[in-house]
Amino acid sequence: MSVFRHILAAIAIIALLVLRFSSDHSDTGESTSYPEKPIHIVVPYPQGGGTDNFARLLGRKISEENWIGEPLVFLNQPGGSGTIGSRYVKDARPDGYRILCHHESIITAQLSGAANFGPDDFKPIAQTGNIVLLVVVRKDSPHKSIKDLLIAAAESPRSIRFGANIGSPAHFTAMKLEAANKGAAFNLVTAGGGQTRYNSLLGGHLDAGIFSLAEFISFQSPEGTAPDKDIRALAVLSKGRHPDYPEIPTCVEQGVKVTSNNAYYWWAPRKTPELVVRKLAAVLHKAMDHPDVIAQLKEWSIGTEFTRGEALGTKVEERIAAIKPFKIKARTKLPNFPRYAIILTGLFGFVALIRALKKNPTPRKAEEEKSSKSIGFLCFLVLFLYVYYFDKELMPFALLTTVMVFLIGVLICRFKIGKLLPILEIAALTGLGTEFIFTALFSVALP
Amino acid sequence: MPLQEAILQLLSPMGIFLIVLGTSLGIFVGAIPGLTGTMLIALTLPLTYSLNSQFAMALLISIYVGAISGGMISSTLLRMPGTPASIVTTLDGYPLAKKGKPDRALMLGVMASFVGGMISWGFLVLLSKPVAELSTKFGPFEYFSLVVMALVLIASIGGDSLSKALFSGALGILVSMPGIPAATGQPRLTFGLVEMNDGFQLLPVLIGLFAVSQILREVTVVSVIPHSIRIEKKGLFFRLADLKRHGWNMIRSSFIGTWIGILPGIGANIGSVTAYSVARNTSKTPEKFGTGHEPGIVAAESANNATVGGALIPLIAMGIPGSVVEAVLLGALVIHGLQPGPRLFTDSPVIVYTIMVALFLANIFMVIIMIGSMRFLAKLATVPRAFLLPVILTFCVIGSFALANRMFDVWVMMGFGVLGVILEKWRVPLAPFIIGFVLWPIAEENLSAGLMSTNGDWSPIISRPISIIFLAVAAVLLLIPPVRSRLSGRKAAIDS
Numbered sequence: 025m026s027v028f029r030h031i032l033a034a035i036a037i038i039a040l041l042v043l044r045f046s047s048d049h050s051d052t053g054e055s056t057s058y059p060e061k062p063i064h065i066v067v068p069y070p071q072g073g074g075t076d077n078f079a080r081l082l083g084r085k086i087s088e089e090n091w092i093g094e095p096l097v098f099l100n101q102p103g104g105s106g107t108i109g110s111r112y113v114k115d116a117r118p119d120g121y122r123i124l125c126h127h128e129s130i131i132t133a134q135l136s137g138a139a140n141f142g143p144d145d146f147k148p149i150a151q152t153g154n155i156v157l158l159v160v161v162r163k164d165s166p167h168k169s170i171k172d173l174l175i176a177a178a179e180s181p182r183s184i185r186f187g188a189n190i191g192s193p194a195h196f197t198a199m200k201l202e203a204a205n206k207g208a209a210f211n212l213v214t215a216g217g218g219q220t221r222y223n224s225l226l227g228g229h230l231d232a233g234i235f236s237l238a239e240f241i242s243f244q245s246p247e248g249t250a251p252d253k254d255i256r257a258l259a260v261l262s263k264g265r266h267p268d269y270p271e272i273p274t275c276v277e278q279g280v281k282v283t284s285n286n287a288y289y290w291w292a293p294r295k296t297p298e299l300v301v302r303k304l305a306a307v308l309h310k311a312m313d314h315p316d317v318i319a320q321l322k323e324w325s326i327g328t329e330f331t332r333g334e335a336l337g338t339k340v341e342e343r344i345a346a347i348k349p350f351k352i353k354a355r356t357k358l359p360n361f362p363r364y365a366i367i368l369t370g371l372f373g374f375v376a377l378i379r380a381l382k383k384n385p386t387p388r389k390a391e392e393e394k395s396s397k398s399i400g401f402l403c404f405l406v407l408f409l410y411v412y413y414f415d416k417e418l419m420p421f422a423l424l425t426t427v428m429v430f431l432i433g434v435l436i437c438r439f440k441i442g443k444l445l446p447i448l449e450i451a452a453l454t455g456l457g458t459e460f461i462f463t464a465l466f467s468v469a470l471p
Numbered sequence: 472m473p474l475q476e477a478i479l480q481l482l483s484p485m486g487i488f489l490i491v492l493g494t495s496l497g498i499f500v501g502a503i504p505g506l507t508g509t510m511l512i513a514l515t516l517p518l519t520y521s522l523n524s525q526f527a528m529a530l531l532i533s534i535y536v537g538a539i540s541g542g543m544i545s546s547t548l549l550r551m552p553g554t555p556a557s558i559v560t561t562l563d564g565y566p567l568a569k570k571g572k573p574d575r576a577l578m579l580g581v582m583a584s585f586v587g588g589m590i591s592w593g594f595l596v597l598l599s600k601p602v603a604e605l606s607t608k609f610g611p612f613e614y615f616s617l618v619v620m621a622l623v624l625i626a627s628i629g630g631d632s633l634s635k636a637l638f639s640g641a642l643g644i645l646v647s648m649p650g651i652p653a654a655t656g657q658p659r660l661t662f663g664l665v666e667m668n669d670g671f672q673l674l675p676v677l678i679g680l681f682a683v684s685q686i687l688r689e690v691t692v693v694s695v696i697p698h699s700i701r702i703e704k705k706g707l708f709f710r711l712a713d714l715k716r717h718g719w720n721m722i723r724s725s726f727i728g729t730w731i732g733i734l735p736g737i738g739a740n741i742g743s744v745t746a747y748s749v750a751r752n753t754s755k756t757p758e759k760f761g762t763g764h765e766p767g768i769v770a771a772e773s774a775n776n777a778t779v780g781g782a783l784i785p786l787i788a789m790g791i792p793g794s795v796v797e798a799v800l801l802g803a804l805v806i807h808g809l810q811p812g813p814r815l816f817t818d819s820p821v822i823v824y825t826i827m828v829a830l831f832l833a834n835i836f837m838v839i840i841m842i843g844s845m846r847f848l849a850k851l852a853t854v855p856r857a858f859l860l861p862v863i864l865t866f867c868v869i870g871s872f873a874l875a876n877r878m879f880d881v882w883v884m885m886g887f888g889v890l891g892v893i894l895e896k897w898r899v900p901l902a903p904f905i906i907g908f909v910l911w912p913i914a915e916e917n918l919s920a921g922l923m924s925t926n927g928d929w930s931p932i933i934s935r936p937i938s939i940i941f942l943a944v945a946a947v948l949l950l951i952p953p954v955r956s957r958l959s960g961r962k963a964a965i966d967s
Contacts (some may be wrong), residue, residue, distance in 0.1 A: 061549035066676040070795075072802015080517065080806075098517065099876045102548065102667025104651050104658075111665045112877065136656045139665065185924045186731055191656030213923045214653050215611075216916070219791040219801075228609035229924065249813070253604075323808055352656065358925045361652075361915055362660055365645040372638035376899070379634050400691035404889075407683075407864060411885055415878045431859040436690050437857035447857060454862050458869055466514040468873045 031448040038458035044422065058300050059094040064122045064469060070102040071291040074238075078153060078288055079125040081320055082311040089314075091307050097467050105129060105140040105191065110291070114145050115181065120291040120300035123149065128193045128286050131344055134282030136191030136352040142175025143344065146291035148336050150305045152312050154287040154327040156237040157197060157261040162225050164251035165232070170259040171233060171278050174205035182355075186210035187221040191352055194234040197261060197284040205279045212355060218243075225255060232258070236286070237266065237325040261285065287329065289340075305332040320344070399435055406431045421470040426455035477824035480525050481832060489522075493530045497537020498544070502848075504551040504682035504863055507674060512799050514873070524822060529829040531803055535796055536588065536833035539779055540841065543580040548573055548851050551863070555673055556775040557744040558905055561681070563760065563767030570763050571847045574690030579713070579765055580772040581841045583721055587773035588645045588834040590725035591732065591780025596827055599788045600816075606734055606785050611921035612931045616941035617734065618914040619740045623945040624748040625903040626754055628940040636903045640896070643907030646671060652841020652912075654919030655804060664710055666879045675871040675884035677907060680901050684891025685885060686860050709886075720750055720766050721773045728774030732794075740909050742781075746774030752951045780830060786824055821906050858905020891910035 034098075065083060069075045076098075083096045106129045116122035124146070134142030159170055177184045188210075189197040195212065202208045209363040215221045215230055218239040224230040235243070245254040259275045260266055261284040276280045290308060292301055312319055312330045321328055331339050353457035410428040413419050419427075431449035437443045462468040480486055500511045512534050519527035519827025542557030547564030560580065567576040609617075623638040648662040661667035724746035750770035751760045760767045768901040778794075785791040790812035792798040804811045809819050816823050841848075851859075871884040895902060925931060933939050 032735055034939075065848055070798065071516050072799040072806070077802060077806055081518075084520065090741060100513070101875045101877060103666070103672075103875060105656070105668070107651075107665055107668045108875070108877070138651055138656055138658060138668065172807070182926060208758075211924060211926060213920055214656075216653070219789075222608065223607050223789070223791055227610055227928055229610035237778070242810045242814075245813040246817045253813075320808075324805070333801065356927050358654055358919055358922060362645070363647045365911075367637065367650055369641040369645045372634060372641045376632065378633040378639045379632065380897070398542060399527075400687055403690045404687055408885065411868060411878075413882050414872075415883070425865050429865060431691070432861040432864065433857045436860060437855070443855070443857055447861075450858055450862060454865050462873060465518075467517075467878055470869075470872075 030445070030449065033261070033453060034444075035422075037452045040453070040460060043460060046378065046457060052438060057090045058120055058303060059092060061121060061325045062095045062097045063092070063120065064097050066099050066101055066109045066113050068101055068103075068106035068124070069128055070126055071100050073102075074236075075125060075127060075288065075322075076100060078326065081317060082308060083288050085311045085314050085317050086307055089310075091310055092303075097469060099469055105133055105138050107133050108445055110146075110295050111139070111141065113291065114141055114293060116293050116322050118295035118297070120292060120304065121453070122293070122297050123304065124291040125288060126291060127155070127288050128343060128347075130289065130291070131340075131347055132133060132191055135347060136195075137348075140190055143340055145292075145294055147294050147296050147301055148340055149290040149292055149301050149332070150308045151287050151289050151329065151331040151336055151339060151463045152308055154285050154320060156266055156325065156327065157194070158235055158237060158240050159201075159232060159259050159261070159265050159275075160240055160254060160255050160257050161232045163254040163256045165256065167232070167258065168200070168279050169273075171205075173258060174201065177202070177210050178207040180447060181207065181209035182211040184210050185213050185229070185231045186211050187215040187224060187230045189214045189216070189359060191348075193284075193286050195352065196347045196350055197234055200282045200284060200346075201275075201280065204275075205281050220326075222255070226252070228252060234261075237269075240316075241325060258372045264363065302333075318437065339433055364452045399438075403432050405436050406435070421461040422455040424455070425458060426451045473820035474824045475960060476717040476821050477525065477828050480821075480830050481529055485526065485531060489526055489530045490533045490832050491836055491840075493533025494537040495840055497539075498541035498837070498840060501538035501541025501553045502532075503866050503870075504545050504549070504553055505674075505678050505867035507554045507870070508535055508541075508801070509795050510674070510873060511538060511871065512796055516799055516803055519803065520806065522803050524804070524809060525825040527803055527807060528800070528822060528825055529832075530798055531830045532826060533833040535800075536779060536837055537840075538778075539775055540581070540584045540588075540772075540837050542576065542775075543584070543768075544848055544851070547576045547580065547768075548849070549685070549863075551685050552847070554675065555677055555740050555905070555909065556743055556778070557771070558681075558902055559679075559747045559771035559775075560768060562747070562771075562902060563762070563764050564771075567768065568763075572763075575765075576763075576768055577841070577845055577849060579717070579768045580841070581838060581845075582631055583717070583724070583769040583772035584712070585834060585838045586721045587624065587725040587728055587776035587819045588774075588779060588830075588837070591729040591777040592827070592834065593730050593780075594829055595780045595784055595787070595830065599784045601862040604788075606789070606791065608937065609734060610712040610931075610935070611917040611919075611924065612935055613937045613941070614734070615921060616938040616945075618741070618910050618917070620945040620948070621745055622907065622910050622914065624744050625906050628821060632898070632900075635897075635899045639899050639901065640900070640903035643904035643909075644911040647906075648909045652919070653916050654923065666877075668675075669875075671887075671908075672874060672880055672885050673909060674874050675880040676887050677905060678748060678867045678871065679884040680891040680894075680904065681885025682863060683888030684895060686864060687888060687892050688895065689856060689860065693936070711846070717766065719767050724750065724770040724773040725777040728777025729781040729795045731774075732778030733784050736745040740906070742778040743771040743775040744906055746770040748948060753785050757833075757955070776834075783826060783830065786811070787815065789824060790815060796960030815897035829912045832913065844853065844936075 050322055064081060067076045067079050080098055086092055087096055106126055110124055110126055110130055113122055113124040130142055163169055186198055188194040198210055198212055202210060215224050221233045222243045225233060240257060243255055257272045260272045261275055263283050265274055299304040310332055318328055355356060406428060413424055430448055433447035463470055497508055500506045512531055512703040531732050541558055542554035543560045545551045545553040546557040546560040547568050550561050550565040552558045552561055552685040564576045582599050613656060625636055649667050651658050651668050658668055710930045728742040751757050782794050782797050786797045792801045801811050809822055868881055874880050
């Protein structure tokens with residue numbers, strides 16, 4: 025490595041160090057009031073999903089107008105029907121620096137057994153926006169109204185394939201519909217997200233399903249499309265008709281006494297101080313009242329309802345009470361897949377073992393002969409300690425990474441003195457560089 | 472004219488800049504084991520709020536194309552698939568590079584990627600509407616049979632021992648089971664840990680098995696001398712003779728990739744596996760596959776790039792995302808106030824044309840950038856391991872963490888790193904493991920949905936025509952290798 029490269033590396037390291045500490049110092053204000061550092065907003069769904077888009081819309085407005093004085097950092101923790109992200113917030117320090125934006129799945133996940141915690145383990149901050157739900161069929165379906173559909177479901181129980189993912193808010197709504205008409209029983213099918221359900225409706229793999237208004241609007245085909253390639257709404261599940269779609273009747277009008285909707289809620293860990301919750305609620309309220317937000321929500325067909333304080337507590341209780349009576353149970357007995365997988369793995373493993381023992385031990389490859397196990401073990405140990413320190417946040421990320429890269433590099437080159445300097449340079453560049461890219465650019469929350 | 476508008480917009484300096492930026496970033500990130508295009512796109516999405524919708528889509532699509540092509544670099548040079556889609560490329564790419572021809576392996580991959588990208592682009596432009604309707608013909612049972620067909624292919628890419636390949640595949644299936652299956656909504660095999668509710672994610676499993684274990688094995692080798700390579704001018708050019716030799720393979724694999732890409736949720740992994748198996752099963756010299764055989768690289772790379780265009784077809788025509796990446800793209804459309812869905816074409820034709828033109832341009836720039844940097848890239852194989860491996864480890868850890876901002880995934884990666892070392896020690900092939908791991912959840916979800924809608928009746932699997940066709944193909948694919956080896960064995964016996 026030439027001298028020129030060393031100089032270049034040194035300059036880059038110094039530049040990154042300056043960048044790092046200059047941004048660190050700018051944060052140390054003297055104020056002691058909340059918030060004094062960035063607030064992490066956990067979205068338990070992937071980037072670009074409905075919840076993510078909604079949360080970021082409000083977050084962007086709040087940041088633009090600088091209503092809270094500190095940046096809002098969005099963390100997506102998708103998976104497990106939203107239980108992973110919500111647990112992350114439930115277990116957070118109750119100081120208001122890690123909050124959750126989630127919809128009513130937080131209630132249904134507990135009732136369906138997917139999580140052993142629920143709304144009681146959180147403190148609700150606010151309810152922002154509500155989602156209108158509709159019952160949708162293919163346009164050429166014989167069922168003309170929700171009453172028709174329920175009568176058909178009562179005449180031949182479990183013949184109507186109704187798309188509602190088990191344990192989701194839609195699933196509970198479907199059960200409410202069944203309960204509203206004596207003897208009605210759908211065949212409730214877990215048929216994936218909105219797009220998959222739409223696809224299944226068109227392909228005739230489903231007879232009906234629940235969609236949000238936004239989904240319904242986006243899936244409608246242009247005028248003149250053949251009826252077997254378009255969809256139709258039987259009823260809207262809100263209390264009154266939707267102003268943009270006055271031709272779609274409500275369930276209640278059709279004699280089916282069911283209303284249902286979904287809404288976005290903001291949650292903090294249960295012991296979060298009241299003052300913090302009130303401050304956050306006030307900011308969210310301001311955002312919901314902003315004309316830009318209202319305009320965007322109208323485009324997304326999301327209602328602009330806002331609830332906070334005591335009214336919010338009552339509302340959450342009401343929602344839980346409305347959902348609780350329904351027991352979730354898989355109605356079709358499915359094969360015990362894990363059991364078969366274990367049997368299969370054991371079987372093939374056994375066969376492979378027998379065959380390997382039968383064969384004469386194959387001669388070892390030349391490269392394996394010269395291998396040194398201790399170096400491999402030491403490298404693994406360094407890596408293990410690195411991850412452990414990372415997990416427990418015992419050291420700043422950049423320093424920790426520098427140390428790890430250096431140690432492993434030194435182990436690999438077997439302590440050659442000539443290589444120590446370049447390895448150190450690479451280590452420092454990696455540590456500082458990755459920290460800069462991931463925290464400054466991509467807002468990943470490194471320790 | 473919406474088409475003209477789209478072209479003018481993308482050919483503006485800003486448009487070109489974004490496409491070049493996106494493609495290079497994608498290649499770069501795709502080439503780093505631990506970071507994937509999906510992650511980059513998800514992380515970039517919030518940064519595109521300030522761009523207009525056309526530029527935002529152009530940037531994201533270029534990243535998509537770049538990443539799926541960049542994955543082959545590390546697959547070929549380091550035997551660490553940069554993205555899940557390039558697992559199959561390791562099978563022949565790495566052996567060829569080890570033989571001292573990394574430039575040749577990369578060149579074949581680049582050209583195959585380009586052909587794959589362009590053929591699927593043709594489908595996207597010409598046939599998106601009629602082709603998209605095909606996807607509605609697929610009900611749960613059809614999907615199940617299709618995935619079963621792909622699962623059977625495990626047997627044909629497993630290396631020398633069939634029993635070990637099957638064991639590896641079954642283990643992959645087992646490991647994919649923890650979590651909350653969509654059909655029951657109840658956690659299973661999670662041992663009461665909420666962290667396990669989402670099971671093991673593909674990325675940490677993949678880089679644990681392939682990258683971390685590869686690194687742990689490499690560091691033990693005393694005096695790590697990177698294999699010497701000679702980069703000849705000749706290797707850097709794609710000649711007419713190559714086109715003749717690989718042309719049919721490229722076209723066939725691109726078609727396979729495109730059609731599989733169209734089916735929502737199936738994605739690039741199955742595309743490349745299927746194309747690879749077909750190439751192997753129709754080859755006159757199937758035993759050469761896995762030893763650095765050129766058609767293997769060509770089949771895998773043309774197919775995985777072809778899935779990009781294929782997966783965009785249902786997105787454009789019906790608003791249905793074909794893969795995780797597409798779901799993020801869909802989100803990007805929504806953020807920019809566009810309604811994805813069947814009316815996208817009539818309501819906002821400009822954005823549709825923007826997607827098409829961006830895909831075209833990104834493919835062109837992908838080839839230019841890759842060929843331009845080929846000499847440099849091939850040299851990556853000669854960088855001292857002491858410099859390279861620790862840096863890759865950092866990316867593995869940070870990539871696993873950034874996936875969902877949680878440490879659990881990093882520990883999963885560590886665990887699978889150890890498992891990878893053990894499996895390799897016992898000579899158990901890793902590719903079948905990943906294929907079982909990726910495919911089983913799709914198969915199970917569809918089978919469950921199917922059984923739910925028939926109230927537990929299995930018969931549609933064989934009574935529905937599309938479904939039975941896939942099962943028949945699966946049976947044929949399963950039978951070809953043993954029948955053929957028996958035939959050739961008999962022939963050899965006669966010869967002697």
